[in-house]
Amino acid sequence: MSAAAIVAEDVGVRFYFDRLLRVTTPTLAHVRRGVTESWGLRGLSVEINGGDAVALIGRSGAGKTTLLRVIAGILAPDEGRVAVRGQLGSLLSIEAGLLTRLTGRENALLLGVLAGLSRAEARRNVDSVAERSGLDEAFDRPVSSYSQGMLARLGFAVVEQARPDILLLDEVHEAIDHDSRAIVEARAREILRSGGIVIAAGHDHVLLERLCGRAVLMQDGAIAADGDFRQVQQQYVG
Numbered sequence: 605m606s607a608a609a610i611v612a613e614d615v616g617v618r619f620y621f622d623r624l625l626r627v628t629t630p631t632l633a634h635v636r637r638g639v640t641e642s643w644g645l646r647g648l649s650v651e652i653n654g655g656d657a658v659a660l661i662g663r664s665g666a667g668k669t670t671l672l673r674v675i676a677g678i679l680a681p682d683e684g685r686v687a688v689r690g691q692l693g694s695l696l697s698i699e700a701g702l703l704t705r706l707t708g709r710e711n712a713l714l715l716g717v718l719a720g721l722s723r724a725e726a727r728r729n730v731d732s733v734a735e736r737s738g739l740d741e742a743f744d745r746p747v748s749s750y751s752q753g754m755l756a757r758l759g760f761a762v763v764e765q766a767r768p769d770i771l772l773l774d775e776v777h778e779a780i781d782h783d784s785r786a787i788v789e790a791r792a793r794e795i796l797r798s799g800g801i802v803i804a805a806g807h808d809h810v811l812l813e814r815l816c817g818r819a820v821l822m823q824d825g826a827i828a829a830d831g832d833f834r835q836v837q838q839q840y841v842g
Contacts, residue, residue: 608654608690608769608801616683617645617670644670645825657796659812660805662822668805672772693768695759704748708739708758715762729765737761753781760788769800778808809837
């Protein structure tokens with residue numbers, strides 16, 4: 605088996621909402637004010653091994669983004685466990701982690717250090733980030749001037765600094781232009797060829813099928829089906 609692997613066992617993630625449906629922290633005082641409990645994931649188990657390209661499909665609110673955030677380590681499960689083996693790279697929102705007042709170059713340096721690189725390594729990598737992003741002179745302009753496609757190119761180039769074995773994508777590839785999407789998909793296929801893992805969530809099934817041979821259908825925070833993309837898609841739309 606490849607070095608990359610993800611195993612989730614009976615995972616549950618619980619959220620609390622106040623009366624305005626804002627996520628909050630549970631306390632006795634909050635309970636008296638009508639805080640409600642909702643499970644974003646419950647009893648979810650899945651195994652993904654190296655070489656797998658998996659599409660997460662399902663209606664909005666089914667738990668796709670929550671599962672990606674648990675795998676990425678952004679959320680800790682309230683129940684069960686998740687084990688991830690391999691270097692993670694995630695692009696869960698187009699602007700994730702980017703500081704709009706800084707230039708693309710400054711963001712690349714800062715996020716490289718935050719990703720665990722030394723300052724010297726981040727500086728050495730910045731020219732590679734500039735080349736991979738394809739932003740040319742825009743790389744030295746403030747990120748606030750970027751289009752959605754430019755933001756996605758920069759974010760993906762920054763993620764690549766760590767040379768991830770596991771790539772997580774959440775609808776990002778659906779919101780960007782054709783050229784930017786081609787860059788993301790080409791790198792995703794490189795990761796798969798080297799025995800890594802790609803997990804992509806979204807609603808554009810044409811794009812997802814182009815990248816993924818396997819689909820996981822999510823419903824109410826659990827897995828309703830898992831298998832060949834077209835078969836699972838037919839269960840979803842049928």
